[in-house]
Amino acid sequence: MYKKIYDNPDIYTIYIPLPNNPLKNLNCYVIKTKDKNLIIDTGFNSPDCYEALISGLNELDIDISKTEMFLTHMHSDHTGLVSSVMNEDSVIYMSEVDYKYVKLMLDGYWIKNEENYIKEGFTKDELASLWTSNPAKIYNPDKLFNITAVEDNSRFNIGQYEFTCISTPGHTPGHMCLYLEKEKILFSGDHILFDISPNISRWPTVENSLKEYINSLKKIKEYEIKLALPAHRNNDMDLCHRINQLIHHHELRLEETLEIVGAHPGLSAYDIAGKMQWSLKGKSWHDAPVQQKWFAVSEALAHLDYLEIENKIYRKSADDIYFYYIK
Numbered sequence: 001m002y003k004k005i006y007d008n009p010d011i012y013t014i015y016i017p018l019p020n021n022p023l024k025n026l027n028c029y030v031i032k033t034k035d036k037n038l039i040i041d042t043g044f045n046s047p048d049c050y051e052a053l054i055s056g057l058n059e060l061d062i063d064i065s066k067t068e069m070f071l072t073h074m075h076s077d078h079t080g081l082v083s084s085v086m087n088e089d090s091v092i093y094m095s096e097v098d099y100k101y102v103k104l105m106l107d108g109y110w111i112k113n114e115e116n117y118i119k120e121g122f123t124k125d126e127l128a129s130l131w132t133s134n135p136a137k138i139y140n141p142d143k144l145f146n147i148t149a150v151e152d153n154s155r156f157n158i159g160q161y162e163f164t165c166i167s168t169p170g171h172t173p174g175h176m177c178l179y180l181e182k183e184k185i186l187f188s189g190d191h192i193l194f195d196i197s198p199n200i201s202r203w204p205t206v207e208n209s210l211k212e213y214i215n216s217l218k219k220i221k222e223y224e225i226k227l228a229l230p231a232h233r234n235n236d237m238d239l240c241h242r243i244n245q246l247i248h249h250h251e252l253r254l255e256e257t258l259e260i261v262g263a264h265p266g267l268s269a270y271d272i273a274g275k276m277q278w279s280l281k282g283k284s285w286h287d288a289p290v291q292q293k294w295f296a297v298s299e300a301l302a303h304l305d306y307l308e309i310e311n312k313i314y315r316k317s318a319d320d321i322y323f324y325y326i327k
Contacts, residue, residue, distance in 0.1 A: 001014070001015050001052070001055075001056065002014045002015075002030070002056045002059055002060060003015075005229070006183075006185070006227070008183075009031050009032075009033060009158075009159070009161045009180070009183070010031065010032045010033070011029060011030070011031055011032075011185075011229075012029070012030045012031075012032065012056075012060060013027050013028065013029055013030075013229075014027075014028040014029075014030060014052065014053060014056030014057070014060075015027065015028075015052065015056075016028050016042075016043035016044075016049050016052045016053055017048050017049070017052055018043070018044060018049070018077060018135075019048055021077075021135060022196070023077065023196070023232045023233075024232070024233060025232065025233070026041060026042075026043045026044075026049070026077050026078070026231060026232060027041075027229065027230065027231055027232065027233075028040065028041055028042060028043060028053060028056070029041070029187060029229060030056070030057070030060055030062065031158055031161070032060060032062070033158055033159030033160070033161065034159060035066070035158075035159040035160075036066050036067065036068065036158050036159055037062055037063070037066060037067040037068070037158065038067070038068050038069070038070060038158045038163075039057075039062075039067060039068075039069045039070070039085070040069070040070045040071075040072065040178065040187055041070075041071060041072055041077075041078040041079075041189070041231055042069075042071075042078060042079060042080055042081035042082055042085060043077060043078075043080060043081055044076055044077050044080040044081070044135060044139035045076065045080030045081055045084065045139045045140060045141055045142060046080070046139050049080065049081060049139075050081055050084055053081055053085060054085070057085070064085065064086060064087055064090065065087065067086075067090070068090065068091040068092070068093065068156075068158065069082065069085075069086055069090065069091070069092045069093065070092075070093045070094075070163070070176075070178055070187075071092065071093065071094040071098075071147075071176075072175060072176055072177065072178070072187070072189030072190065072191075072231060073095075073098050073171065073172040073174065073175040073176065073189055073190060074094075074098035074099070074101045074102045074105070074172055074174070075136060075172065075190070076105075076135060076136055076137070076138075076139040076140045076141075077135065077139070078189070078190075078231065079102060079140070079141055080139045080140060080141055081141075082141050082145045083141050083142050083143050083145050084142070086145070088146075091148050092145060092146065092147045092148060093147065093148050093150045093154075093156065093165070094147040094148075094149065094150065094174075094176070095149065095150060095151065095165075095167065095174035095175070095176050096147075096149040096151070096174065097169070097173050097174025098172055098173065098174030098175065098176075099147050099149065099174070100174075101172065101173065101174070102140075102141070102144070103144060105137070105140050106140065106141075106143075106144060110131070110137055112204075114127050114130075116204070117294070117297065118320075118321075119317075119320060119321055119322055120268055120269040120270055120297060120301060120321070120322055121268030121269055121270025121271055121297070121321060121322075122270055122293075122294075122297065126290045126293070127290075127294075129290050130290060130291065130294060133289075133290070133291055134291055134294065135291075150165040150176065151165065151167060152165065152166065152167035153165065153166075161180060161182075161183075162180070162181065162182070163178050163179065163180060164178070164179045164180075164181055165177075165178060165179075166178070166179055166186075166219070166220070166223070167216075168189075168191040168216035168219065168220065169206070169209075169212045169213070169216055170191065170198075170200060170209060170210070170212045170213025170214070170215075170216045170217075171189075171190045171191055171198045171199065171200060171213065172190075172203070173203050173205060173206050173209075173212075175189060175190065175191055175216075176189065177189055177191055177220065179223060179225075183226075183227075184224050184225055184226040184227070185225070185226065185227045185228075185229065186220070186223065186225045186227070186228045186229065186239070187229050187231075188220075188228050188229065188230050188231070189230075189231045190230075190231050190232070191216060191217075191220070192217070192220065192228060192230060192239065192242060192243065192246070193230045193231070193232055193233065194228075194230055194233065194234060194235045194236055194237055194242055195233050195234060195236070196232065196233065197246060197249055198213075198246075199295055199298065199299055200213050200250070200299055200302045201295075201298035201299060201301065201302055202298060202301035202302050202305055207305070207309065208305055208306055208309050209302045209305065210250060210254075210302045210303060210305065210306040211306055211309075213250075214247055214250060217243045217246055217247055218243075218247075220239075220243060221240055221243055225239050250303075253276075253299075253303055254303055254306060254307060256276055256277065257272065257276065257300065257303040257304060257307060258307055258312060258313065258326070260272050260275045260276065261304075261307075261313050261324050261325065261326050262326040265324075265325045265326060266323045266324075266325060267323060267324060268321055268322060268323055268324075269297055269300050269301050269304055269322065269324065270293075270297055272300055272304070272324060273285075273293070273296045273297045273299075273300035274286075276296070276300060278292070278296050280292065304324060311327060312326070312327055313325060313326055313327060314327055
């Protein structure tokens with residue numbers, strides 16, 4: 001199913017279902033011109049997503065040989081179907097930073113990731129189930145694909161329309177937004193979502209993911225934007241207002257994290273996350289699905305990193321597990 005959402009350029013949304021996932025759907029955007037087309041993001045490498053994407057592209061009469069692709073970031077709900085949809089010689093724009101993570105995801109990343117999360121308080125039994133249930137792992141692309149690397153302020157044309165790449169690290173280390181300057185349209189990927197908060201996690205090559213994310217939010221405020229198109233769900237509010245909301249959300253989350261560490265010194269990140277407020281649909285932390293716990297702990301770690309760098313908390317290791325304390 002597709003919907004036309006803008007004229008000149010002709011912009012369409014293909015709604016890609018994400019079954020059993022709180023994100024609900026991916027908004028795959030298609031920009032169609034007489035000369036060339038652009039697809040933005042793909043959905044999971046799963047039958048449901050593939051059927052929805054191919055059906056939408058066929059209904060729009062998209063010729064892949066005359067189509068390029070832009071990937072906002074490396075997560076599997078955005079890259080999963082690249083190899084299934086695009087030709088081997090297709091132009092696929094992506095940041096070099098996130099492309100390196102795509103390579104890692106296909107070669108040993110999850111083993112190292114599991115080791116790190118055990119040090120933060122997860123049990124081996126809980127993490128073992130993620131190998132078969134975590135969509136970030138199981139719905140990745142089948143194989144590596146070639147990219148045309150882009151960086152901050154890289155530009156390319158689709159027909160008569162010029163697109164500008166905006167580096168917005170935070171949600172992932174190499175997340176990119178895409179901007180139509182003349183039309184003042186922003187494709188925000190997962191950088192700015194409007195009815196849910198993007199997950200901000202610890203990344204092994206990034207010192208302070210949360211600080212990078214907040215700086216990237218402030219960066220987008222500098223652009224004149226009339227229409228922001230997120231990768232998930234809807235846009236139903238003013239962009240600057242939403243940016244302020246997201247910054248405030250993380251300020252409150254930092255306060256909450258600091259209060260928990262102060263009130264309960266010597267907890268692991270896993271146990272700290274268990275005391276934080278999450279939307280678990282009535283479930284207790286103990287009964288929450290391990291996939292939800294994994295995302296919650298990853299976000300708790302980003303906030304703990306921020307507070308540690310700000311010299312407000314510290315951690316020390318005992319029995320190969322990290323425990324956090326107030327300074």
